[in-house]
Amino acid sequence: MADPIIRVEGFTAAYDGQVIIDDITFEVQPGEVFVILGGSGCGKSTLLKHLIGLYAPAQGRILIEGRDLATAEGDDRLAILKRIGVMYQMGALFGSMTLLENVRLPLEEYTDLPKDATEAIARMKLQLVALRGFEQHMPSEISGGMKKRAAIARAMALDPRILFLDEPSAGLDPITSAELDQLILKLARGLGITFVVVTHELASIYAIADRVIMLDKRVKKIVATGKPAELRDGSTNPWVRQFFNRQAESA
């Protein structure tokens, strides 16, 4: 097996002394679609924010391609950040810029490409997420699903090796959600991008996940790791089976 692209070792997350995630360890392999799932409030988004370096772990460490984002500074930190892209839950597109300008921004900031080149590359990225013709639209003029696709295009601007997606299906209709799943698979299989996806949408999980980890807020730990179908049918943890079979707690 290849070296893991992400390695999380003994990671603990805490806010104001309150532990949210307690001492978890896992690895993500290059090129896989890795899904972090769990019920509401289990710390999925917290884990994601630590993975992308917005917060530092209370304990343990997170290595992206062998480098620790939390302790890296200056150019070292920048080098790691250029290897990752993030799609936030609501897209987080810059409202004062067109879609093209949003996607061009990382290219303008980090490359010395001429203006026509950054524009051409940004157009290609938008085309890749099926947003051709919407280059001059403002984020406020497009739908929620389009915003998410544009955010993926922006996250891919510098051709990162890892894309982090926070709740890509949230607030989308089933068809748009399925289209987004197809896009993720296309990019993962076609471009070899590693995806780390936070979601609790079962349909998406079955469609895209190579492997999942499941967090449980009661124990604040990973309670299951594996392929979704295996966990649905073979997990010994009743809560995990309930989750994958979409059963109410009392069922």
Next chain:
Amino acid sequence: MGVSDSMSAGMDVQEQGDALHFVLHGRLDAETTGALWRRAFKTLDGSRRRLRVLDATAVDYCDGAGIGLLVELRRRAGAEVEIRGLAPQFRTLLDLFPPGGAEPLAPTPEKPSLADETGRATLAILRDLRHQTAFIGELLSAAGRALWRPGEIRWSDALRVAEEAGVNALPIISLMGFLIGLILAFQSASQLKIVGAEVFVSDLVAVSVVRELGPLMTAILLAGRSGSAFAAELGTMKVNEEVDALVTMGLAPVRFLVLPRVLAGVLLAPLLTVYFDLVAVIGAAVVVASFGHSMVTFAHHVQNALSVTIFVSGTVKALAFGLIISGVGCQRGLETGTGAVAVGVSTTRSVVAGILLTILVDGVFAGVYYALGI
């Protein structure tokens, strides 16, 4: 004892030995239950008998409010109360709240002691101070870097902000400046007239506006109009995770978002102040003209009263005020927590802190200018 029609609810109270029976009828919904609720509990509180039976046989309809009444009566009177005759479709709703299952409400947190509150407030002030110091450090570092590499400044953003905060502010600045000049001229004229020195209205207005009122009033307008807009815009970006997106792209929010706004603020404040001064003097000129003095006399007095020192002292102050207001607005915006309320809080704090700091710094300027003999 009670009556009801098809659109109302009623209750009969029956006393049997030491037991109370409430016989409910009609439609128990959010509109009708209120009166019944008050009456039921008043009866319960005023009676020595215990509630034993809630007869709902004649209840035609029951929504959440009606079920709430039944559940609450049962909770108050004890689990032994029999709820009789409730139609099956409403019984399903009632069964969601088994007797005795209700957990007590979490106790209201105890009011912190004075010492606690003082400690918390002190810590909050120290934390705020630390954030402000870090922010000023980051801003200075970004500004220093921008001096060497002006290409890194997002000039397009700075120009957009300058247009919104500057050009678009001209009408309100014009109105305010004109009125302030007019009012100041009338007020001073009423006093100067007593000693026959009406003609010195122009001197008084020109000096007070250029030296003090111009920079201060423009700063207050900027704080209310642009400082708050910076805080709201950056606060909304924070809430929408746009600031997080910048950070994960490796772009420093201070360089990317704050520097263009502060630059615009620092450049605009003196320009708007000069414009305010000019319009205020025109306002004063209108009053002086109405007294029958010629514009030549007015211009002559203004020219004599003002000096380059006075003009520069006002402009330097305006520059400092612009820095304070735009800096505070951006800092409060970037400190926004989560949710729409947090944006409102940041906006308010930006205006309050901006005006307060402006007046404090104005006081410092007054002392320094006095010491320098300006």
